[in-house]
Amino acid sequence: MSHILTVSGLKAAIGDTPILRGIDLVVPPGEIHAVMGPNGSGKSTLSYVLAGRADYEVTGGSATYGEADLLEMEPEARAAAGIFLAFQAPVELPGVNNANFLRTALNAQRRARGQDEIDAVAFLKLAREAGKRLSMPDDMLKRAVNVGFSGGEKKRNEVLQMALLKPSLAILDETDSGLDVDALRIVAEGVRALRAPDFSALVITHHQRLLEILVPDRVHVMSKGRIIRSGDAQLAREIEREGYSALIQEAA
Amino acid sequence: MSHDRRITPRLGSDAGALIAAFDAQREALGAAPVREAARGFLAEHGIPTRRSEAFRYTDLAALARFIAPGAQGAQAEARAGAILHPFLAAQGLADVARVVVVDGLVSAGLSVPSAEVATTLVEDADEPGEGALLALNAMLTRGGVSLSVEAGVAAGRMLLVHVALGGAAAAHPRHSLSLAEGASLELLEIDLGEDAYLHNSVFDITLAEDSALTHVRIQNAADEALSFATVRPVLQARARYEGFCLALGGTTARHEVRARLEGEAAIAHVNAAQLGRRDGQVLDLTSEIAHLAFDTRSLQTVKTVLDGRARGVFSGRIHVAREAQKTDGYQLNQALLLSDSAEMDARPELEIYADDVKCSHGVTIGALDEEQLFYMRSRGVPAAEAEALLVRAFLADVLSLVEAEASRGVLERVVDAWWAQA
Numbered sequence: 171m172s173h174i175l176t177v178s179g180l181k182a183a184i185g186d187t188p189i190l191r192g193i194d195l196v197v198p199p200g201e202i203h204a205v206m207g208p209n210g211s212g213k214s215t216l217s218y219v220l221a222g223r224a225d226y227e228v229t230g231g232s233a234t235y236g237e238a239d240l241l242e243m244e245p246e247a248r249a250a251a252g253i254f255l256a257f258q259a260p261v262e263l264p265g266v267n268n269a270n271f272l273r274t275a276l277n278a279q280r281r282a283r284g285q286d287e288i289d290a291v292a293f294l295k296l297a298r299e300a301g302k303r304l305s306m307p308d309d310m311l312k313r314a315v316n317v318g319f320s321g322g323e324k325k326r327n328e329v330l331q332m333a334l335l336k337p338s339l340a341i342l343d344e345t346d347s348g349l350d351v352d353a354l355r356i357v358a359e360g361v362r363a364l365r366a367p368d369f370s371a372l373v374i375t376h377h378q379r380l381l382e383i384l385v386p387d388r389v390h391v392m393s394k395g396r397i398i399r400s401g402d403a404q405l406a407r408e409i410e411r412e413g414y415s416a417l418i419q420e421a422a
Numbered sequence: 423m424s425h426d427r428r429i430t431p432r433l434g435s436d437a438g439a440l441i442a443a444f445d446a447q448r449e450a451l452g453a454a455p456v457r458e459a460a461r462g463f464l465a466e467h468g469i470p471t472r473r474s475e476a477f478r479y480t481d482l483a484a485l486a487r488f489i490a491p492g493a494q495g496a497q498a499e500a501r502a503g504a505i506l507h508p509f510l511a512a513q514g515l516a517d518v519a520r521v522v523v524v525d526g527l528v529s530a531g532l533s534v535p536s537a538e539v540a541t542t543l544v545e546d547a548d549e550p551g552e553g554a555l556l557a558l559n560a561m562l563t564r565g566g567v568s569l570s571v572e573a574g575v576a577a578g579r580m581l582l583v584h585v586a587l588g589g590a591a592a593a594h595p596r597h598s599l600s601l602a603e604g605a606s607l608e609l610l611e612i613d614l615g616e617d618a619y620l621h622n623s624v625f626d627i628t629l630a631e632d633s634a635l636t637h638v639r640i641q642n643a644a645d646e647a648l649s650f651a652t653v654r655p656v657l658q659a660r661a662r663y664e665g666f667c668l669a670l671g672g673t674t675a676r677h678e679v680r681a682r683l684e685g686e687a688a689i690a691h692v693n694a695a696q697l698g699r700r701d702g703q704v705l706d707l708t709s710e711i712a713h714l715a716f717d718t719r720s721l722q723t724v725k726t727v728l729d730g731r732a733r734g735v736f737s738g739r740i741h742v743a744r745e746a747q748k749t750d751g752y753q754l755n756q757a758l759l760l761s762d763s764a765e766m767d768a769r770p771e772l773e774i775y776a777d778d779v780k781c782s783h784g785v786t787i788g789a790l791d792e793e794q795l796f797y798m799r800s801r802g803v804p805a806a807e808a809e810a811l812l813v814r815a816f817l818a819d820v821l822s823l824v825e826a827e828a829s830r831g832v833l834e835r836v837v838d839a840w841w842a843q844a
Contacts, residue, residue, distance in 0.1 A: 221800050224792075249802035261797035265815025274811065275801035282802065314815075331801060 172236065174199045174339055174370045175220075179231035181395075182219045189215045191395035192231065197339070200367040204381055204406060205374045207392035208414050213374045214258055216392070217343040220372075221255035222248050235339070249275075250282035254337035256328040258344040258374075263315035268327070269297055271315050276334055300333045304360050322353040329360040340364070340371040346380040358383035378410035393418050434468025435483065437554070441465060443489035443592075444561050450491070451564070452545065460550035460560035469554050479735040479767045480676055480706045482554065484648055488620030492525030492564065492591040499524060499531050502585040505614050506532060510581075513832050515610075520581035525619075526564045526593030532585075538577035539607065540570045547596050547624070555650050555678075559594040559624045566597040566623075569609075573602035573630075579828065581610050586647065588617020595623040601633035601661075608826045611639040613671065618646035625653045629661035631685060636664040638829045640836055643671030645700060652678045659685030659715070663692075666824050668833050669705045670697040670840050676706035676735075683711070683718040683746075690720045693823050695833075697840050698732030698764075706735035713746040713779075720750075725820045726757040727813055728764035729844070739771040740781055747776050753783035758816050760790065760809070810841055 175197040182190040189212045197203050205213050219226050220233060222245035233240040235251060243251065263271065277287040288296070297311055304326050316324050325345055332340055342361065346354050358380050361371065373384060381389070381403065389405040390397045393414070398421035399405065409417070444451075444461055451457065469485055470477040493501075502524040510516045519536030522529045528543060535541060544567060547560035571577040586593055601607060613621060621643060629635055635655070643649040649672035655663040667677040681690045696705040711720045726734035740751040757766035770783040790812055798808035817837060824830040 223796050223800075244805070245796060245799035246802050246804045249800055255800050257797065257800075261793050263794055263797070263812070263815065265818040266811055271798070271801075271803075271811070274807065275798070275803050278804060278807060279802035335801065 173197060174236060175372070176234040177231070180219070180228070180233055181230035182215060182226045182228050184226055188229065189226070189395055190219065193395070193397060195390065195397060197370050197372060199338075199370055201387040202365070202371045202373060202384055204386040204389045205372060205392055206376065206389060206406065206409055208418075211392040212395040213392055214343055217255055217341045217372070217374055220341055221245060221253060246278065247282070249335070250279045252338035254332050254335055254340045256325075256332060256340065256342045256345045258347065260316050260324040260328050262317045264317050266315050268313055268315045269294060269311040272297060272331060272334055275331070279335065297330070297334060300330055303363070304330055304333070305356055306330060321348040322350065325349055325357055326353065326360075329357050333360060333364065338368055338370065340369070342371060342373045342375075344374055344376065346375055346377055354379060355383065378406050381406045391417055393421065434474070434554075435471050437464040437468045437486075439486040439489055440469070440558060443491075447491055447562070451562070454546045456547050456550055457561050460547070460557040463550050463557040464554065464561065467554065476553075476708075479733070479737075480674060480704055484674065485558070485620065488590050488592040488618075488648060490589055490591040492527065492593055493587050493589070494525070494527055498587060499529055501587055502529065503532055505585050505616065506583060509612070509614055513835065515581060515832070518579050518581050520583055521567050521569070522583045522585065523566065523593070523595050524585050525587055525591050526595050528565060528567055536577065536580050538571060538575055539580050540572075542568045544568050544596055544598065551624070555622055555652060556624060559596060559622050559652075562592060563594040563596040566595040568597070569599040571601050571605040571607050574604040577605065577607040579608045579610065581612060583611075584613045584615075584621060584623065586613075586615030586619040586621055586644070588615065588619050588644065590618050592620040592622065597623065598626040598628070599635070600628040601630060601635055603630045604632045605630070606634040608636040608829065609638070610829050610832065611637065613639070613641050613643050613649060615644040615647055617644055619644070620648045622650045623652070625651065627653065627655040627663070629655060629657045629663060631659045631661060634662040634664070636824075636826050636829070637666070638824060638826065638833065639667045639677065640833065641667060641669040641671055641675060641677060642836065643675065645671070645673065647672045649675040650678070651676070652680065654680045654682075655690065656682045656684060657688035657690060660687045661685060662688070663690045664825070665690070665692045666833075667694040667707065668697075668836060669694065669707070670836070672705070673700070673702060674704045676708055678708040679710070681709070681711045681720070682714060683720065684714050686715045687717045687719075688715065689718070691823065692720065692722045693820055694724045695817055695820050695837070696724070696726040696734050697837065698726070698734060699729035699844065701731040703732040704735065705732070706737070708735070708737045710739045710741065711751070713740070713742045713749040713751065715746055717748040718746060718750075720752070722753045723820050723823060724755045725817055726766060727760065727816065728757065728766060729760040731761070731763045733764070734766045736767070737769045737771075738783070739773060740783075742774040742776050742779050742781065744775040747778045749776060749779040749781065751779070751781035755783070755785045756816070757787040758790065758813065759787065760813070813841065
C-alpha cells in the first residue's frame with residue numbers, strides 16, 4: 171500500500187523569506203508521526219502548506235496525498251479528501267453557530283465525496299456524543315465557533331471537529347500548547363481514540379507529555395526549515411532530556 | 423494654464439422639469455396652498471447637487487427623469503395585485519391587515535382594514551417642508567393614509583405596502599401615524615415594484631407618552647428604481663420608536679430618519695442593514711436624532727454589505743440639546759466590502775450642547791477575514807459557502823435587534839433570498 175503522505179524536497183516562502191528549505195517526509199497509513207523542533211523551525215508553516223493556506227508560496231518540491239498532487243488542491247478539496255488541520259490558534263467565528271458550522275462542514279465534505287447529507291437531528295446526536303467523550307459542556311455546541319472559549323475549550327473544539335469529520339490524515343499543530351494536565355489528557359485520549367489502520371497523524375509539538383500518551387511511530391526533528399533527524403519514540407525522550415541544541419550542532 | 427477661475431459652488435440644479443410636471447397635473451391634484459409653497463421652494467432652491475453637504479454621496483440628478491404621474495384604475499390595481507399577492511403569500515402575511523399604495527395612490531381594493539388601527543385618507547401635505555425631497559413630495563403627492571391607535575390599545579401587526587408599476591412614474595406617498603398614550607403597534611412597511619420609477623415617501627410619526635412603535639421597513643425596490651423615504655418620528659415621554667430598515671433595492675436609495683426625542687426617557691432605535699451589489703447602486707442611510715429632553719436614549723446599529731461596484735452611505739447625526747442632560751447616544755456603523763470596487767462613505771456627527779451625556783460612535787469598514795475564510799475552507803466548507811456564512815454572521819446581530827419575531831423572520835428570508843441570487 172502506498173504512503174498516505176509523501177513530501178519531497180518541499181520548499182516554501184512568505185514573500186522573499188524562505189521558511190521550508192527542503193522537507194522530506196513519508197507517513198504510511200495507520201502511523202502517528204511527531205514533528206518536533208525549536209521555535210521558528212518551520213513546523214507550523216509545514217502544517218499550513220499541507221492544509222493549503224494561500225499566504226505561503228511553494229517554491230519547490232512536492233507533496234503527494236495518496237496518489238493525488240496535494241499542492242494542486244483547494245483547501246476544501248483537501249479537507250474532503252481527508253486532511254484535517256487542528257489549528258494552533260483556532261479562529262473565532264462570531265455569529266456562526268458551532269453546531270451549524272460543524273454540520274455545514276461535514277455535509278460539504280460528504281457532498282464532495284458523493285455521500286448523502288446528514289440531517290440536523292442525527293447530526294446533533296453525533297455531536298453531543300462526541301462532545302461528551304471530550305468532556306465538553308453541552309452549550310459549546312450552541313455558542314458561536316470558538317467565541318468566548320477558553321484556550322483549552324478551543325483545543326477541545328478542534329478535537330471534536332476532528333472526531334466528527336473523521337480525517338485520514340490529521341495534522342495537529344501544537345494542540346497541546348496552553349493546556350493544563352487534565353485537558354492535555356482529554357485531548358490526547360481524543361486523538362488516540364482515532365487510531366486505526368486508515369488514520370494517520372502528524373503531531374507537531376514541543377513537549378514529550380502528549381507523546382507519552384499518543385506514542386508516535388516516528389519522531390522527526392525540524393530545524394531551520396529542514397528535518398535534521400528522524401527516529402522512533404525514543405528520540406522524543408532524548409530531546410526532553412537533552413534539548414535540541416546538541417542535535418542541531420550535530421546536524422550542522 | 424493660467425486663468426483666474428473662481429468657483430461659485432452651485433448647490434442646486436434646475437427643478438424645471440419637475441415643476442413643469444406639477445403645472446401639468448395641477449388641476450388633477452387639486453389646488454392647495456401647500457403645493458404652491460412647495461413649488462416655490464423648488465423653484466428657488468432647485469434640486470441639490472453633490473456639492474450640497476446633505477447629498478454629497480447621493481446623486482439626485484436622475485430625479486427629473488421621473489415625471490409621469492403614475493397609474494390608476496382597475497388595470498393598475500390588477501397589475502399591483504400580481505406583484506403584491508405572491509410576496510405576501512410567500513412571507514405568510516396574506517392575512518395581516520394592510521394599507522396598499524399603488525404608484526402613490528392608496529388602493530382601497532388591495533387594502534385590508536385593521537380592527538385596531540383607525541385609517542383615514544390624507545390628500546395633501548400639511549407643510550411644504552425644508553428640503554428638496556420633502557418639497558417634491560408636498561408638491562406632487564397623491565396623498566396617503568393617516569393611521570392612529572387609541573390610548574392603551576395594543577394594536578398588533580399591520581402592513582404598509584408600496585407597489586410601483588414602473589414606466590418612469592413618480593410616487594410621493596404622504597403618511598402619518600399617531601399612537602395615543604400607552605398604545606402600541608408593529609408596522610411592517612414593504613416596498614415592491616418593477617421596472618423604473620421614483621418612490622419618494624414622507625412618513626410623520628407621533629408617539630404619545632408611553633407608546634411603543636416597531637417600524638420595520640423593507641426597501642425591496644426594483645433594480646432601476648430611485649427610492650427615497652423620509653421618516654419623522656416625534657417621541658413624548660417614555661415613548662419608544664424601534665426602527666429598522668432593510669435596504670436592498672433601487673439604483674439610488676436613501677432611508678432618512680429624523681427623530682425628535684421631545685419627552686423625558688424617550689427611546690429611539692434607528693437600526694438598518696443595507697445590501698448592495700449592482701454596478702452604480704447607492705444605498706444611503708441618513709439619520710438625524712435630536713435629543714431634546716432629559717434622560718433620552720438613542721441606539722443605532724447600521725450594517726452594510728457591498729459587492730461589485732455598489733456604494734454605501736451612512737450619515738448619522740446625533741444632536742443633544744442643552745436641556746437634554748443624561749442623554750445616552752450610541753451609534754455603530756459597520757461595513758463589509760466583498761469586492762475591491764465597492765465603497766462605503768461614513769459620516770458620523772455628534773453635536774452636543776449638554777454637559778452630562780454619554781455619546782459614542784464606532785465605525786469599522788473591512789473585507790472578509792482571510793483567516794476566518796481559510797479556517798472554514800480547511801474544514802471542507804467551499805469558499806462561496808464560507809463567504810455566505812460570514813456575511814450572514816455579520817448581519818446576525820443587527821437582525822437580532824428586531825425583537826418582533828414575525829417581522830424578523832421576514833427580514834431573514836429576504837436577506838437569504840438576496841444572497842441566493844448572487
